[in-house]
Amino acid sequence: MPIDLTSAQTTARVLTEALPYIRRFAGKTFVVKYGGNAMKDDDMIASFARDIVLMKRVGMHPVVVHGGGPQIGSHLEKLGKESKFIEGMRVTDDETMDVVEMMLGGLVNKAIVAAIQKQGGQAVGLTGKDGGLIRARKLTIKGQDIGQVGEVEAIDPRVVKHLEAGGFIPVIAPVGVGSQGEAFNINADLVAGKMASVLQAEKLMLLTNAPGLMDKAGKVLTGLTVPQVEGLIADGTIYGGMLPKIQCALDAVASGVKTAVIIDGRLDHSVLLELFTDEGIGTLIKG
Ligand SMILES: Nc1ncnc2c1ncn2[C@@H]1O[C@H](COP(=O)(O)OP(=O)(O)O)[C@@H](O)[C@H]1O
C-alpha cells in the first residue's frame, strides 16, 4: 500500500513541533494528577499510561498522583453506604477510611501501575505511608469534624527522588500517615499541589472531567490571574470539586512551580497535547 503522504507529513510536523519542548523539558519533574473521573475505562487508562511512558522515554520525570473518588463511591454503594461531601471533601468515618485505603492504595493504584508497565514503563506504586512520604494531620472544615480526612503536614520526597534516579515512575495514592501511623484520606488535588511544590516541579498538570476551568457560559478560561480566580469563586462560577483543584494550582504556582494546568483527562493523549503543542489545551495558571 502506498504511504499516505499527507498523514505522514502531519505526523512529521507534530514531531517537529514537539522537539523544542522535549529539549526544554528534559530532566524536569512534572507532577501529573490523574483524577478518578478521567479513568473510567481501560482504554482511558491505557492512553494516559502511554503518555506518561513517552514523557519518561524522552527524559522528563513524571510523578503521578492519582485520585479515585468515583471508584471509592461505587464500592461504598455496594456496601450500602452513601457518599457525602462537604466543600469537595468526603466525610470519612472509620469504615469509609478502610474502603478509601483499599481502593486508592490497592485497586486504583495497581491498575495505573500495571497500565504503565504494559506500555513499557517501570512504575512503582506508593501511598503516603511508604517511606513516610506524606505526613498528615486532621482537617476540619469551618470547625466541623468530617472524620478521618487529612491535610498535608509535610512531604518527605526522598523515596520519590530515589525512584526518579533509578528510572522508575512513582505512582502515588493520596493516603497520608498520622503521628500514630493512622491513615488519613486526603483530597488528591491537595497532595498533587504540595508534591509539585516540594519537588519544585516544572509543571503541575491536573487531569479532570471538564475541558478546563469554564465560565458560566461553558467557555474555557485561561491565563488567569489570582484576583480573577478569587472573583470566580466569589460569584459561584467555581464550585464543588473544582475548588480544591484551583486552590492547589494557585498555591503551587505561588510556591515556585512554574505553571499549573487544568486539562480534560478524558481526551485521548491530553497530556501530550498540552505539553508538546504550541497552543496547549485547558486552563493555564502562571506564577
Ligand atoms: N468553573 C468550573 N469549570 C469546570 N468545572 C467546574 C467548575 N466549577 C465546578 N466544576 C466541577 O468540578 C468538577 C471537577 O472536579 P472533580 O469532580 O472533583 O474532578 P476530579 O475527580 O477530576 O478531581 C467538574 O466536573 C465540574 O462539575
Ligand SMILES: CC(=O)N[C@@H](CCC(=O)OP(=O)(O)O)C(=O)O
Ligand atoms: C478527602 C477526600 O475527599 N478524598 C478523596 C480522595 C480521592 C480523590 O481525591 O479522588 P478524585 O481526584 O478522583 O476526586 C475521596 O475520598 O474521594
